[in-house]
Amino acid sequence: MAGLVSTNTFWSLWLFVHLILAVGLLGALTHQAMAVALPVRRPAGGIVTRFRAVPAAGYATAVCVLWVLTFLVGSYIYTKYRIYIRIPLEQTGHYKTGGFFDFKEHVASIGLTLLPAYWYFWKNAQNAEYDNARKGVTLVLAVMCWFLFIVGHVLNNTRGFAS
Amino acid sequence: MSTATAANSRTAPSALAASSKFKAFATTFSITGPVVYCLTQFFNWPLFTYHPATDRLVWGYEAARPGEGPNMLWYGWTVTTILVAAGLGIVVIMLPERISGKMPLALVWIFPILTIPYVIYSLMPWWTHP
Numbered sequence: 001m002a003g004l005v006s007t008n009t010f011w012s013l014w015l016f017v018h019l020i021l022a023v024g025l026l027g028a029l030t031h032q033a034m035a036v037a038l039p040v041r042r043p044a045g046g047i048v049t050r051f052r053a054v055p056a057a058g059y060a061t062a063v064c065v066l067w068v069l070t071f072l073v074g075s076y077i078y079t080k081y082r083i084y085i086r087i088p089l090e091q092t093g094h095y096k097t098g099g100f101f102d103f104k105e106h107v108a109s110i111g112l113t114l115l116p117a118y119w120y121f122w123k124n125a126q127n128a129e130y131d132n133a134r135k136g137v138t139l140v141l142a143v144m145c146w147f148l149f150i151v152g153h154v155l156n157n158t159r160g161f162a163s
Numbered sequence: 164m165s166t167a168t169a170a171n172s173r174t175a176p177s178a179l180a181a182s183s184k185f186k187a188f189a190t191t192f193s194i195t196g197p198v199v200y201c202l203t204q205f206f207n208w209p210l211f212t213y214h215p216a217t218d219r220l221v222w223g224y225e226a227a228r229p230g231e232g233p234n235m236l237w238y239g240w241t242v243t244t245i246l247v248a249a250g251l252g253i254v255v256i257m258l259p260e261r262i263s264g265k266m267p268l269a270l271v272w273i274f275p276i277l278t279i280p281y282v283i284y285s286l287m288p289w290w291t292h293p
Binding site: 075078079080082083086087095096098099102103105106107109110111112113114115116117118119120121123124129130132133136137139140144 | 177179180181185186188189190192193194195196197199200204213215216232233235237238240241244245248252268269271272273275276278279282283285286289290292
């Protein structure tokens with residue numbers, strides 16, 4: 001990419017890719033979480049009902065792939081965060097903001113370890129034995145994803161694109 | 164899931180998803196993963212340390228060196244966690260199914276919730292910094 005775009009643009013583009021993947025993941029997990037938490041008994045209805053009435057099992061592989069891709073891209077740009085974002089955050093006294101980023105990295109790793117069981121439970125959606133575990137792990141992953149997304153968004157507002 | 168959504172969900176599992184060995188591996192990996200991560204972080208057992216300013220990778224833990232910028236441990240903690248959890252998963256695969264099948268599946272979502280207070284506590288220097 002040398003010569004095509006500036007260094008700032010290069011890293012901003014990767015941050016943007018991270019954001020796009022995260023949006024996809026958030027959408028898929030939210031659909032799924034709604035489908036298991038508030039299952040639809042009649043397929044017709046308003047927008048909220050239709051939002052909940054997705055074929056949730058079909059999202060499982062996509063969620064795993066998106067979580068891993070978002071994680072990998074986040075890991076790649078993390079090196080720049082450590083030097084060019086976190087150090088200025090500390091120098092300007094934004095300790096809680098920095099703390100929430102570290103919280104985010106821990107949650108992302110813990111979420112990553114849940115994916116094999118999550119995938120297994122969803123790929124065996126016909127087995128009622130896994131219903132509770134599937135519901136629990138899906139809701140936990142959805143809450144984690146929202147947390148990661150919001151912290152990333154706030155952090156980007158503090159010092160993100162083109163900073 | 165006796166719902167319209169569930170009806171769409173109940174398709175036949177693939178060979179991998181139908182495997183009892185994969186079930187043992189996946190559930191063990193996911194149950195132990197959050198706990199292993201917290202232990203790895205608490206005892207500071209990164210598989211490697213990365214120094215981003217100098218682009219240097221070192222096996223195990225290495226403190227930040229003067230004039231060389233910060234060190235990064237999170238990559239090493241995560242890889243340690245994946246390897247240990249995978250190792251535990253492989254061990255459980257080798258156990259008889261009557262033992263491996265007894266793991267409470269609810270631990271897959273209970274353990275990550277229980278790790279959150281520890282994670283918040285481990286970040287105390289950030290929260291209490293004057």
